[in-house]
Amino acid sequence: MSKSMIFSLNSEPLVASLSKQLDCPIGAYNSRDFPDGESYLRIQSKVKNCHCIVVADLSHPNEKYLPLIFLLDTLKDLGAKSVGLVAPYLSYMRQDKRFIDGEAITSKVFAQSLSNHIDYLVTVDPHLHRYHSLDEIYSVPNVVVQGAPLLANWLKGQPNLFLVGPDSESEQWISSIAKVSGHAYVIGQKNRQGDRDVEVRLPDLGAHEGQTAVIIDDVISSGHTILSCIEALKKYNVEEIKCAAVHGIFADGVDVRLIAAGLSELITTNSITHPSNAVDIAPILAEPILSCLAKLEGKP
Template identity: 60%
Template structure:
């Protein structure tokens, strides 16, 4: 982004996302000002203070635990359009509602498609980091606006490359494809576990023989830590084979029900996450990955404008 541009993009965030400041700095963008509060009956009051007419607007949103955030987000996105923004893009480093990607049982809502359909109606482009694309080829399968996916594994690989004598541990077969890529790029060996899931919080993880890696620090890596049960069972399986130095690193740390504290109490020597979801464990920065991706989005979606939708 050209620092001399008389009309740099405006960046807004409803929750003061920690990525807002570094993104403004690296993009030479201007932070937008909002006023928000709740009326006594719990309804949202929102005012966009910064003039936005004719400006490209970017909203940076934390969409973990989204149900109590979605209405305010839609109010902001649509208000920016009504006030004349030339385009409105969404940077959602963690993209919610990607889990239910098919109708597993009769009558279930396929919420990934429903959420994508709703959100697409309010934005000109979308940028996210490592969304859950288990049964979808790309975000274009469900989102109708230009969408860019950034690989957080690049930042994770850089973090692992600075360390030595590691064994990377993928908790299940679903993780093998990207764990193997991270291992090759960072120069560390890896093993993959076998997971059996009997419910949201009932998981069994079995690992191969680790006797050749007793002198290494094990690093359990995963894309998302939600309930944390997969990581917890994997940690137990690693320690049962005699490896006492065990770390964990993930792209997205949701940490439902305070499971981050439970993981550390259970023997993890370090818990590291990317700063896609604000948390005390954020020590892997995805800002360098987002900046060129945002510039790309402004090129492919930033000229559509709200009047063309």
């Protein structure tokens, strides 16, 4: 197989780990902004005939999209054999329907645009709600990796705890984690009036008296679902509450509010760089990346 090189747009800790997993060097480039806000970019590594892997978490995507496109297209322009995108967190999946007349279906617009600049996509737990797969909007080969097994492994062996899913949509996900980790779980009922107006109600927790509660979610964005979950658990006098999630966006600095609300531990993967990162997703990304590269080389 042709040589590979990995580049980081904004995911240095994950790229350092992936570089070891894939046994490939980290590419170097120089970027900065001109006084008028335009971007400057210079690739410093030799990339001709090289499979280039760009890792970029796409939380807060508006400020990252142009720098990402400049990086992807410059690598191609300099003769890279392929340019793939590893986006541990994939944005613009929320608006998958025109709910009100005149709305942009931004998930389709974003996917069609991004597909024009990459040869393949690898991502972790994208928000597939009305779409059955990314193939419905992305026109390039893609691999969706599940983060649940990593959370299950982190939980495995931890005694005297039970898992909490905030709503019915999370039940299938939570049950698969609980099956591997060996813990009991409960599922709440969520009533969402708006992005920041959420109420979670929990079933009777009498069977879990004296146990630690671990709230499990795929994404923590505004954090209001988790805050409501903490409040509901406190009504049952749960003394120790932890939270684990795959993606930690923590809009408006809500991570500080979560700790202040009573979390004893906040755990995320390094899909988005944050002090709460305690679970490395590189081990589950390496194989899908190698599979994509093998297909590009015409290997089964």
